[in-house]
Amino acid sequence: xxxxxxxxxxxxxxxxxxxxxxxxxxxxxxxxxxxxxxxxxxxxxxxxxxxxxxxxxxxxxxxxxxxxxxxxxxxxxxxxxxxxxxxxxxxxxxxxxxxxxxxxxxxxxxxxxxxxxxxxxxxxxxxxxxxxxxxxxxxxxxxxxxxxxxxxxxxxxxxxxxxxxxxxxxxxxxxxxxxxxxxxxxxxx
Amino acid sequence: xxxxxxxxxxxxxxxxxxxxxxxxxxxxxxxxxxxxxxxxxxxxxxxxxxxxxxxxxxxxxxxxxxxxxxxxxxxxxxxxxxxxxxxxxxxxxxxxxxxxxxxxxxxxxxxxxxxxxxxxxxxxxxxxxxxxxxxxxxxxxxxxxxxxxxxxxxxxxxxxxxxxxxxxxxxxx
Numbered sequence: 001x002x003x004x005x006x007x008x009x010x011x012x013x014x015x016x017x018x019x020x021x022x023x024x025x026x027x028x029x030x031x032x033x034x035x036x037x038x039x040x041x042x043x044x045x046x047x048x049x050x051x052x053x054x055x056x057x058x059x060x061x062x063x064x065x066x067x068x069x070x071x072x073x074x075x076x077x078x079x080x081x082x083x084x085x086x087x088x089x090x091x092x093x094x095x096x097x098x099x100x101x102x103x104x105x106x107x108x109x110x111x112x113x114x115x116x117x118x119x120x121x122x123x124x125x126x127x128x129x130x131x132x133x134x135x136x137x138x139x140x141x142x143x144x145x146x147x148x149x150x151x152x153x154x155x156x157x158x159x160x161x162x163x164x165x166x167x168x169x170x171x172x173x174x175x176x177x178x179x180x181x182x183x184x185x186x187x188x189x
Numbered sequence: 190x191x192x193x194x195x196x197x198x199x200x201x202x203x204x205x206x207x208x209x210x211x212x213x214x215x216x217x218x219x220x221x222x223x224x225x226x227x228x229x230x231x232x233x234x235x236x237x238x239x240x241x242x243x244x245x246x247x248x249x250x251x252x253x254x255x256x257x258x259x260x261x262x263x264x265x266x267x268x269x270x271x272x273x274x275x276x277x278x279x280x281x282x283x284x285x286x287x288x289x290x291x292x293x294x295x296x297x298x299x300x301x302x303x304x305x306x307x308x309x310x311x312x313x314x315x316x317x318x319x320x321x322x323x324x325x326x327x328x329x330x331x332x333x334x335x336x337x338x339x340x341x342x343x344x345x346x347x348x349x350x351x352x353x354x355x356x357x358x359x360x361x362x
Contacts, residue, residue, distance in 0.1 A: 017326040029211010041238035057223035165199040
């Protein structure tokens, strides 16, 4: 049975994961809708009316972008904190066995097999997309070539989600390696 | 190879969900405010055009969600057996609510003109989608916890090595 403090921490971690995903969906889906669906839908309208619709949508979407950006950073910090020992390699004994005792498949993992590097790529690329999103929504007028910027950000967001998926997968693979190490040690006993 | 497929499947699942959820939110919340200044006739024309394009996005998302969801379930089924009561409950609810969401989406977007109850159905769907995401993230959290249970901490492993019949650890390892 976990202590009440552990329960609260688990609940915070759980809520934080949920908020992280919801904010991601709002940013990705909203960007796609703003950049690909709305232009087709208002194609028949006069140019001035189209600009007015875009401006108003940008004004509303800005609040969603800012709120999502803030929450993504906050929940990202919570998630990083809870998996930090995995990312640094401290949580599971990946490198504690001397080579002489290691079976062939339990050698020191390469950089691609360590979740910390994937976490670094996910978080740095994620920070870049947030900076671009804020750059696009700050001020009363959008920057030059807003559509191209949004397309770039949409592609980057897809890459960020991919890096997040890889981070999770590699983290679980590390657990499997740790289990194999435990099994190998137990076999020596 | 399987590792790449697992990552790709998760990625497709998350991207499809993101496009569907973000799209529903934009359609239900952002777009009506953006079109407020236009006349009702133009508003309904724009919404009809949006529906036409969004329908393609939703149909593609549902197909990809089903395919990647089946693959993810097959891959994780053994892990779900580690704590059947919790994980099968969460997985079952996630699947059931997702199917309800798909049905509501298909009903809402069917036909050339929007249904009178379309707005309400869309709002219900948005709420259900939030619950579906919450169930999915809880399921993954529970699975990670169960899978990680057997992987002992560095200290425990050091203790095991110290007491095992293996050569002593070199410094820094």
